[in-house]
Amino acid sequence: MIAYTKLFYNLVGPKLLILLVVMQAAAIVEGFGISLILPIIQGDSQSDSRLASVINWGFDLIKIDPNLTNTLIVLVIFFIVRGGLLIGQSWYQSQILSRNLTNMRVGFATSIANAEFSYVNKQDSGVLSNVMSVEIERVNHALSQLLSLMIAATTALVYIGIALLVAPVVTIFLAILIAPIAVIMIYLNRLTSRASLELTAGSNKQQSIFLEMLRNMKYLKATGRSIPVLGRVVKESQRVGTAYRKLTFLQGATAYGLEPFIVLVLAGVIYFFTEIRGGDVLEILFLLFVFRSAAVNLVATQPAYRKFLSADGSMRIYRDLRTNLEANRELGSSANLTPDFTSGISIENVSYTYEGQTAPSVDNVSLTIPAKSTVAFVGPSGSGKSTTANILASLLQPTAGDVRMGGSSYQDINIDNVRENVGYVTQESVVFNASLEENILLWQDSKVDKSRLDEVIAKTGLDKIQRSHSANTELGESGTSLSGGERQRLSIARELYWESELLILDEATSSVDSMLEKQIDDVISSQRGTKTIIVIAHRLSTVRDADVIFVFENGKIAESGSFDELVAAGGLFSDMAKLQSF
Template identity: 35%
Template sequence: MITMTRTPLDLEDWYDPTHPVRTTLRLFSEQRWRMTGAAFTYAVKHSPVWVMPVLTAQVIDIVVDERPLSELWFIAAFMAVLILQNLPLTSLYAHLLSHSVRTVETNLRMSLARRLQELSIGYHRRMSAGVLQAKIVRDVENVVESSRQTFDSALGAITTLVGALVITAFRTPEFLPVFLLAVPASAGLIVVMRKRMTSRNAAFRVQIEAMSARVSEMTHLIPITRAHALESRELDRLDTTLVGVREAGIRLDVLNGRFGALAWVTFQLLSAACLVGAAWAAYTGRFDLTPGDVVMLSSYFVQLTGSVTVLMTLAPIVTKGLESIRSMGDVLAEQDLERNAGKSQVSDVRGDVRFENVGFRYDDGAAPAIGALTLDVRAGETVALVGPSGSGKSTVLNLIIGFLRPTSGRIVLDGVDMAELDLRSYRKHIAVVPQESLLFEGSVRDNVTYGDNELPDEVVVAAVRDANAWDFVEEMGGLDAVIGERGSRLSGGQRQRIAIARALVRNPRVLVLDEATSALDTTSERLVQEALERLMAGRTTFVVAHRLSTVRGADRIAVMHDGHVVEVGSHAELVAAGGAYAQLQTL
């Protein structure tokens, strides 16, 4: 039964790493009203910073001019109200900003995770898991923290800057041109330094991703490393990577420090010049300045230079966030996708599979991995693929699962070209038992029912029994027994039987067994083989095995060599024929 479906547009459909500023703004577009409310709230709660110098000037002039004390008490009350409003408004601001930023953070991580699920298996084979993990964890964190710091710091600097300039323009307009010198000075510094900071941030990110990949690889290799006393070699390899991170980090930190120091020196000199100039104007009677105005102008210029310095020091933070936007584009803008949108849904599978002149070549392959393969598999039939390493057996299995698409010819499922099917819906009807079972930390029940947690216990127990796993599961404490990370509390045979139980509860119509017993001892192999026979009954099954003893009972055996099927038949027929299979049997 075939139905059609379409998926809605998501973040990854418009994400553009070549325009990181535009992309960042669009990331926050759905939060614009909260961000606007946060900005307004911040401006009000931050107002004491730029209003207090005016009030301070008034207090000084009241004292110098010996004006009535009632004016002093009025200003004191106004100061108290102005300061106290900061407390409730800060809470409101924090809530609005946090909701916006955390929503974007969640959306980014979910979009990255969704894209990783959509990208082809070929992409995942090319990319390091450590690098991808760094993008979901570190790059998203960089974007979030850069956005938060930029919003916080920029709002504070801009409101102070605008408030100081407006009040100065009303009270002492003669000093406004002096203040405005700070803006072009900061713009010039940013233009000069930004390009270098961008390149240094990019170099640092590359080193961090290399380190993540190396650490991930090292942790996976620890059993092999320890078994062969290669700890020093692994540490040397990691040390080389860490030194690269250190050197790139030092270069970045030195550049950021130089940038900050240059900004500070520039504006401190201007601040000192403003103070001396205002004092000289008041002393000589120029511009009709009062002592309070001198204090106000000095305070405002300190705030002005501080605000512009903050805006300038945001450049490294912004650059870091924009570089992470570009980095996440490696995933979100990647087009090596398994495209299922708009294709036919598969609601039922009989299990007829036909290869029609199927060819496949890997992108980096000098020769085709599969060439003109034709094979007709009937529903419920078990077909074994045998042959030397590199003959194309695993490629055929990946084509059956849909991890790979034929580069020529086609694969037909129940009379429908698989290129027309939504492979996600098709895979709900298949089960894969690989050579190394993939389990996760959790209970036996969690691992067996993976993807369908609503299954009743009696169904799960029946699957565990049929997989010859109930004896050891019962000894461990039943379905709620925790099996450890990657099934560390289980032996290889036990892990494989849990994987078979997982396949059984799915009640698949197509079954893929990839060297499912090759890594087991004789006893474990016998138990697993019994479980597999129950699993294979009545299902279309594809088996890859190096041990010919495990494929004797297949309905048909296809012998492969250099991507071609050279013989097909039952075990007895192929032995009697004395061809390639008989030679493998002899070897």
């Protein structure tokens, strides 16, 4: 409870304390107002209770006679003030909750964007998606329940204070009788926390499996194998339903089971002190009202606390993920050197080993890429080509060795400036559910150059799409309204528009037909000599005109040279070339 309260204080800040002060003020004003009921119902009867003494002292302080008229006027004033405080509290609370929900989602997305690529890449996308869309909302609901709990607890404490002033012995005796409820509450709280963890774990698993089913729906429907995968979704959904049922039952049992027990205890106490002890009936009846009001608020804390605990799993996974993301945050580049793409890039004895693997994916690789040249990385799958490209793009940091540009280490160069000048086209085209122009501009409308945008669209053959779609027509999730070739050309158009100094093409034409491959190659060829281009390909026809070809094998560079030189050398590249026709 304390740890999560600290979490919310870190999220909301001093606003939480301000709201608490307003809550306490409203509760105290309500307490003062309720206290005035006793002298009203007693009329001319005198009471020697502490409460009566406090009320008389208050009237003496403001120099008003405590007659019925004045007491009623003060009572009305107190409740008007209370109403104003509660309205202000409600408005301020809604502001806190709405802003907190926005800030948590923005903060979570920002933490992902700022984390190291290697860390984010190994996370379950279903878990991240579930946290962003579901768990964060549950965390915010937990904050709402925490505020409700604070309101109920504060009000209950005020009523208990009034009861202590009126009849301290009765109040203490009653507290002793109700104490066993705390034991029941602790047990129910533990059950709720367990059910919450089950619900969160099940929701994460359910989201992951469901996203996998959606991503692979084409294959599953074509092969008639969707039923077993759907069965996994059903199984996880049933687990989530079971955990949800537990939480719902625990909340209901608390809300409806405790109040009758408390009322029974109250009735017994009232009977004992009136019939057996012969106490003042009016004071006892007033105590009954005060005790019931305190009990109602105390009971109200339990459903709020239970709902708060029902988000235990959500709060825990959100807190842990944010902590891990921040722990794996990319260190901001403190270097001031500007990248010099006119001087070429070199890799010196670089190695890289993925977490959980023993053998390096890149093993002591050294190579030089002259500025504005076109080089190619070829070799069997898993030979280290893409890993090397990711190191050049500064997505991965080498576990050994160094990457240099113009004689300066990447560690001394502002990496953010390096990335701003890198274009990356992969086999999986990057297309957002937005318009054609938004996909190219990536919503940076302030930097739009309309004439150059139209030129790039025409050069990549996307003008047909531009003419057939309105300016705001969305292309569908991942560009489902486009063909595979159109998606690839869109990815290339984006990099051409932004005039990247370093263009990495990782299997950019592997999923298109030969005619479209030729069209894309022509577009790429038009950029040769204007930027540094790295082509990663299995189709050797794609790299025929490369200035230098680096052949990877088992994480090392087996050979390098021009296309004709490598074919003539009779090595691995020559063997690969014999298996392909040109």
